Amino acid sequence: MIDSFASSKAYRRLLARVERRYLVGRVRFVAGEREYEVLKVADPDSVFDAAMAEENSRGQKPLDWQPYWAEAWESSLVLAQYVAELSTPTTSLLDLGCGVGVVGAVAAACGWDVMLGDIAQPGLLFSQLNVWPWRERALVRRIDWQQDWLGRDFDVIACADCVYDRRDFHDLDKFWRKHLSDRGEVLIAEPSRLIGREFRETIVQLGWTLDPSPGVRRSGKREVVVSRLTRRR
Template identity: 35%
Template structure:
């Protein structure tokens, strides 16, 4: 990923202006222009201070315990940070498209956070659904995919219990393997919603808890390849997997 200057930013359209104003009522934000894999720059709006979001969730949780209900369901705000896996997966998909185009494929960014991977896929032509359990994340995901709004949608999704209309030719998860307890849910969701011949792409930043994931997934009947990508000081594992026939 590279960050490039945007000397002549396009004027925000009405939809962007409204949505950005809504987000700014709750979050401090910053904007960057990101380029993945030699592709065209993407305007990406993100939380300026993820720790401030965590502090606010903790404050609201304290109020909830005192009987004051929050406006939305509370979750640990993993979505509010830009994770290395999201950057590495976005680079991988953009470079991969040179030999394996994803234009017009039905793609899902599962656990999308602020929508980095989903925006990268939309920029190279995919029809993208962005799903996350946290509705605050989906505000950012919608904003970051507005340039491709005609082929993008956002949807609240808890991969443990929910399904999304599909099937999908490509399911992408950037850093969704952080807890071993989540693996069966992610695997089962992908198996249900992948189209015949579809591909699962997962980014995982080398956490000790995920060391056995590849063997575990193969035991579940998936064929699997792995490559590694450097992202700053971190090496990210990128898995491509298909369910065996």
């Protein structure tokens, strides 16, 4: 998926910009009946360590974003596979908290009108690279779900590994309500862990209908829980 268009001058310039700062790695996976290859940071731990060192140097002032964007997480691989299985790829999808853009790239490849958004600017550069073959139907932009309003809605909002901090639950609830179409749905994928169960309980209390039927899926050695949310009517 990457090498077939690497001759593009604009692509090469963007890749060179990324490679000046990060050692780039590749992840291959299958979604639907197609094999994909996406770029990510080869050593995500180095990004985590550098970010934590910077935060410590600031004293009490936290970073604007967490360094989790650098990895192609199992949750994003599973959610990308699930999106590829959906039967209506002609609608709009927002890959929220996109990281390196795994879900958004697969959605665009499947024919969706896609926006990929994250608060971490470095992740957006990787997302641009990974969605490059389908860029005519994909927009990559910075999104802060705590305060941004995008001026449009989406039929599907996909969130892979976005509910790791309970302080985000209410902000996500508000963002989804502002940006989901009338009959739209939110797709959630997160590792099987306690905070995920807490999120599912909380979001139902906030007025959402949760459909657990996508179930627990496995990626490598990790179990990932996939859920569908719709607004209660």
